[in-house]
Amino acid sequence: MIEHFFQCPYCWEEISMLLDRSVANQTYVEDCEVCCNPIELTVWFEEQELQGFQAVSLEQ
Known part of the structure; x- marks a missing residue:
């Protein structure tokens, strides 16, 4: 798992999420830890990077 920081597309606050490097291509929904709105995350890794x-x- 790695921690990744980014800006929420709703409240524009910088937040972080833990990303699982063991799955190369991922799309899922997580709530913003500040405003609680749902964010669709698309993440891709190559050789766990x-x-x-x-x-x-x-x-x-």
């Missing part, structure tokens, strides 16, 4: 990270709001 973080290659990409995207955090988007689920608002339509």
Whole structure:
């Protein structure tokens, strides 16, 4: 697991999440620890090194 810091797409606060390096490509939803809104996270690793990270709001 690695800790990754990023900006919440709702409240713009810097937050962190633990990312699991054992799964190469992941998409899942986690709530912001500040504003509690759901964030869709897309994460990809190559040889357990973080290659990409995207955090988007689920608002339509």
